[in-house]
Amino acid sequence: MGHKQSKHPEFHRDRLKKEGYVTIISHNKEKRRWLVLSDRKLCYSLSLGTPPKNSTILNNKFRVISENSSPNSIECYLVNKKGKTQQWTIKCETVQEFRAWSLIIKHAQRPNWDDPRGALNCKVCNGKFSAMTRQHHCRKCGQAVCKKDSKLRETIPEFGYDTRVRVCKMCAGKQINEVSETLT
Numbered sequence: 632m633g634h635k636q637s638k639h640p641e642f643h644r645d646r647l648k649k650e651g652y653v654t655i656i657s658h659n660k661e662k663r664r665w666l667v668l669s670d671r672k673l674c675y676s677l678s679l680g681t682p683p684k685n686s687t688i689l690n691n692k693f694r695v696i697s698e699n700s701s702p703n704s705i706e707c708y709l710v711n712k713k714g715k716t717q718q719w720t721i722k723c724e725t726v727q728e729f730r731a732w733s734l735i736i737k738h739a740q741r742p743n744w745d746d747p748r749g750a751l752n753c754k755v756c757n758g759k760f761s762a763m764t765r766q767h768h769c770r771k772c773g774q775a776v777c778k779k780d781s782k783l784r785e786t787i788p789e790f791g792y793d794t795r796v797r798v799c800k801m802c803a804g805k806q807i808n809e810v811s812e813t814l815t
């Protein structure tokens with residue numbers, strides 16, 4: 632079971648990769664940049680093949696504020712490598728590009744899932760996992776939990792879950808930011 636689960640794409644979020652030209656608007660300045668999402672970091676450079684200028688670790692530090700307030704744009708805030716919060720608008724060239732960027736940015740923010748080989752007990756009730764008590768993962772915090780402690784289902788649009796998915800007892804009803812705070 633463990634081996635099979637570790638092949639689940641949720642364990643391999645570092646493999647997410649996308650790059651392409653977008654317009655980045657920050658401090659009222661518009662710049663066409665080569666944007667790269669890889670290894671859960673967002674970087675940009677002046678053009679394809681030039682070294683990246685800025686990067687941010689997406690998880691917990693990057694939030695989509697709104698989408699499409701102007702066509703094909705994603706407004707977000709992020710913490711740059713100097714620890715400063717910035718607000719960006721990422722304007723995509725086509726609606727297809729917009730959808731693809733929006734989805735991959737949200738996916739890259741999802742929490743890492745507990746490794747099934749390392750998680751022996753449920754994070755809520757501390758009950759031991761076994762063939763009878765199978766391990767599940769909360770989509771909001773990524774922690775390994777038992778079935779009875781993860782009965783609830785919620786949509787998590789911030790992470791690109793638009794249909795209801797498994798959440799644990801501790802995360803149910805909580806905002807993403809509240810969950811991130813308890814984890815760090």
Ligand SMILES: [Zn+2]
Nearest residue numbers: 753756777780
């Ligand atoms: Zn439990």
Ligand SMILES: [Zn+2]
Nearest residue numbers: 769772799802
């Ligand atoms: Zn949870």
